[in-house]
Amino acid sequence: MPLRIGPRHLATARHCVLPFTGRPVPRFRFGPNYYDTARLGYYYVSNIIHLPTNAQPTDPSGDNCYWKEDWAVLVLEQRAGDTHGFLGAKVIDPSTQLNRAMFFNLGYPQDPGGTRRPYRQDAISVRSASSCEPTGPLITDADVTPGNSGGTLWLLENGLRFQYGMCGAGSPGISLFSGGNRWLSAVNRARSDFP
Numbered sequence: 317m318p319l320r321i322g323p324r325h326l327a328t329a330r331h332c333v334l335p336f337t338g339r340p341v342p343r344f345r346f347g348p349n350y351y352d353t354a355r356l357g358y359y360y361v362s363n364i365i366h367l368p369t370n371a372q373p374t375d376p377s378g379d380n381c382y383w384k385e386d387w388a389v390l391v392l393e394q395r396a397g398d399t400h401g402f403l404g405a406k407v408i409d410p411s412t413q414l415n416r417a418m419f420f421n422l423g424y425p426q427d428p429g430g431t432r433r434p435y436r437q438d439a440i441s442v443r444s445a446s447s448c449e450p451t452g453p454l455i456t457d458a459d460v461t462p463g464n465s466g467g468t469l470w471l472l473e474n475g476l477r478f479q480y481g482m483c484g485a486g487s488p489g490i491s492l493f494s495g496g497n498r499w500l501s502a503v504n505r506a507r508s509d510f511p
Contacts, residue, residue: 321405321479322507323397326390328466329482329494330366333388346392348400357399363391363510365502381448386484386494389502391510403470404478405503407451407496408442413471417441421458423467423483440469442480443490452481452496460486469493 321327326346345358366388408414417439440458445451454469460483467483481493 321389321403321503323395323402324392324510325397325402325503325506326361326392327405327468327479327482327499327503328388328390329484330386330388331484332466333364333366333390346390346396348396357396359392359394359396361390362393363506365389365391365506381453383484383492383494384448384453384496385498386453386492387482387499387502389499389506391506403468404476405500406471406478406480407500408445408454408480410445410450414442414444418471419456419458419480420470420472421456421460421464421467421483422470423460423464442469449496452494452499453484454481454493454495456491456493458483458486458491458493460491464491469495 343360345360347358366385419438419440419442421437421440437458440456443455443457445454456469458469460467464483464486468479469481469483470477470479479495481495481499483491484494485492
């Protein structure tokens with residue numbers, strides 16, 4: 317589930333767009349505010365920004381560091397965020413934001429009866445930012461299932477919403493959200509190169 321993080325920019329899990337890696341961007345579109353099959357228009361994707369395959373760990377089995385880089389920034393041909401709004405982007409502050417039930421998750425999990433309506437969770441705690449780097453991947457207590465991939469981990473701060481990560485994987489005990497410094501740099505680069 318991509319989420320708007322800039323006027324022309326979406327964030328999602330890299331594994332959701334991995335089939336397009338290394339090839340020209342296919343002609344596909346994004347329909348914002350999906351709810352029960354309704355959307356508020358469509359916008360075509362013109363670019364996909366992510367790390368090259370050789371710049372990240374290759375074995376996702378048992379390696380939480382792999383999930384830190386499971387992000388992609390999609391660039392739209394038009395500035396959908398001017399009409400529909402968008403979130404800011406941040407990395408976690410481990411000194412003030414760990415082990416506090418304060419985050420939200422929005423996605424389309426399959427377990428509450430299908431993926432036709434968004435499902436929001438609140439009071440999510442980030443248990444750790446792992447040993448890979450202080451900013452990710454984020455290990456949380458969010459309840460995720462298939463369909464949540466790319467769903468956002470976000471927080472409301474001083475009246476503004478900020479995204480901290482994208483859902484990448486989950487098991488009965490933990491859920492992992494990608495993000496971190498390289499993702500934030502990619503967001504800033506996308507906003508600069510594709511205003």
